[in-house]
Amino acid sequence: MSSHRYHQHFTVSWDQLHRDVRELCHRLIERDFKGIVAITRGGLIPAALIARELNVRLIDTVCIKSYDHMDQGGLDVMKGVDHDGDGWLLVDDLVDTGKTARKVREMLPKAHFVTVYAKPEGRPLVDQYLTEVAQDCWIQFPWDMGIAYVEPLVDQVKR
Numbered sequence: 001m002s003s004h005r006y007h008q009h010f011t012v013s014w015d016q017l018h019r020d021v022r023e024l025c026h027r028l029i030e031r032d033f034k035g036i037v038a039i040t041r042g043g044l045i046p047a048a049l050i051a052r053e054l055n056v057r058l059i060d061t062v063c064i065k066s067y068d069h070m071d072q073g074g075l076d077v078m079k080g081v082d083h084d085g086d087g088w089l090l091v092d093d094l095v096d097t098g099k100t101a102r103k104v105r106e107m108l109p110k111a112h113f114v115t116v117y118a119k120p121e122g123r124p125l126v127d128q129y130l131t132e133v134a135q136d137c138w139i140q141f142p143w144d145m146g147i148a149y150v151e152p153l154v155d156q157v158k159r
Ligand SMILES: O=P(O)(O)OC[C@H]1O[C@H](OP(=O)(O)OP(=O)(O)O)[C@H](O)[C@@H]1O
Pocket: 039, 040, 041, 042, 043, 064, 065, 066, 067, 068, 069, 092, 093, 094, 095, 096, 097, 098, 099, 100, 101, 122
């Protein structure tokens, strides 16, 4: 599958991401977790922020790659964990088609799985998420962006 499926962009700033993760933490505060499993790489930053809010120190990773920028390839699992996820919080930044989530759920069937953003196809695979985003929308994360100069409108339009 390729970038042709994305027709809109949803740009998330660092501030927005931080606010969203904190809101997700409000919904997790009543639960106790043995630790957090972050799905690399996208799950690492939300996992660090959640660990701070919930005072969790034990953090593990499932290392998996599915996309090369907007192009979806085969799943490459580089590292798993040696338990079934019982009592653990499993964290990713987003669920899109659900392919990554399905694979990781097989590996950790008992974990409580959360993402910050969820698209409709992947939504049924997570236990909790904060914000739903349209299926044809590419979520642009702050770690993939930089600050750039923008020409004044008059120069863009009239030159
Ligand atoms: O629901 P899916 O269609 O499987 O897509 C979701 C996955 O895609 C992205 O990871 P990616 O493979 O791009 O790797 P990264 O986290 O290292 O950026 C994202 O972080 C999710 O893990």
